[in-house]
Amino acid sequence: MFFLYKGISLVIQPRSFYARDTVEVARDVLGKKLIRVLAGQQLEAIIVETEAYRHADDPASHAYRGKTKRTEVMFGPVGHAYVYFIYGNWYCLNVVARDHDQPAGAVLIRAVEPLTGIAFMQKKRNTQSLTLLTNGPGKLTQALQITKRQNGIDMTKKGQLYITDTGKQDLQIAKTGRIGISQARDMHWRFYIQGNPWVSR
DNA sequence: CACCCGATTATCT
DNA sequence: GATAATCGGGTGT
Numbered sequence A: 001m002f003f004l005y006k007g008i009s010l011v012i013q014p015r016s017f018y019a020r021d022t023v024e025v026a027r028d029v030l031g032k033k034l035i036r037v038l039a040g041q042q043l044e045a046i047i048v049e050t051e052a053y054r055h056a057d058d059p060a061s062h063a064y065r066g067k068t069k070r071t072e073v074m075f076g077p078v079g080h081a082y083v084y085f086i087y088g089n090w091y092c093l094n095v096v097a098r099d100h101d102q103p104a105g106a107v108l109i110r111a112v113e114p115l116t117g118i119a120f121m122q123k124k125r126n127t128q129s130l131t132l133l134t135n136g137p138g139k140l141t142q143a144l145q146i147t148k149r150q151n152g153i154d155m156t157k158k159g160q161l162y163i164t165d166t167g168k169q170d171l172q173i174a175k176t177g178r179i180g181i182s183q184a185r186d187m188h189w190r191f192y193i194q195g196n197p198w199v200s201r
Numbered sequence B: 001c002a003c004c005c006g007a008t009t010a011t012c013t
Numbered sequence C: 001g002a003t004a005a006t007c008g009g010g011t012g013t
Helices: A022-028 A118-125 A130-134 A137-143
Strands: A033-038 A041-053 A081-086 A090-096 A106-116 A161-164 A173-176 A190-193
Touching (some): A022 A041, A022 A106, A033 A106, A041 A118, A041 A137, A090 A137, A106 A118, A106 A130, A118 A130, A118 A137, A130 A137
Antiparallel strands (some): A033 A041, A033 A161, A041 A106
16 A cells, blocks of 8 residues: 555656556556646655546547547557546546557546645645545546646656656556446456555445 | 537535 | 536537
């Protein structure tokens, strides 16, 4: 468990990490560190829950019916951020990931464990609770101030939003069906670190 | 241009 | 456990 983990690692996840099957990346990106850099504020969090969304074999994916203006990032270079707006209020953060022979795919980041900048996140989320801070895809983007402005940015480069390794291995990982979808519920492409308090459900 | 609805959340019961 | 809130994207007219 990462609770209040303070380890340091500045090693950025290389682009090759994301150039693999989307489902594998969804599992392997658990335990990595998400870093959001704002003016005078650095926010850090550990990725603890994810879901894979693929292409032609995945009716639940935004990319299922082909490329549109909204989903074009899913068809672009791996390692970039795909951010979309949902339910009139919320943004969801994905990292583009797919195997070499696939045209589109992304990993939805569903929950993170907050590490640094917690007071800032509490302000943005209007709660003191550590778990309610980032235990959902729309919650963590609000805490980390991620919106459509971050759509398409390269998360394999040090900048306003990127992902680094933490050196953590041998995590206990659980696998279930994805949340909030009506189709393809039998595909078990949701992953989370077993027992972590930020799991969204 | 109208319609439908969603990879959610907060706030109830 | 159920439901309202809220609005942009996608589709078809």
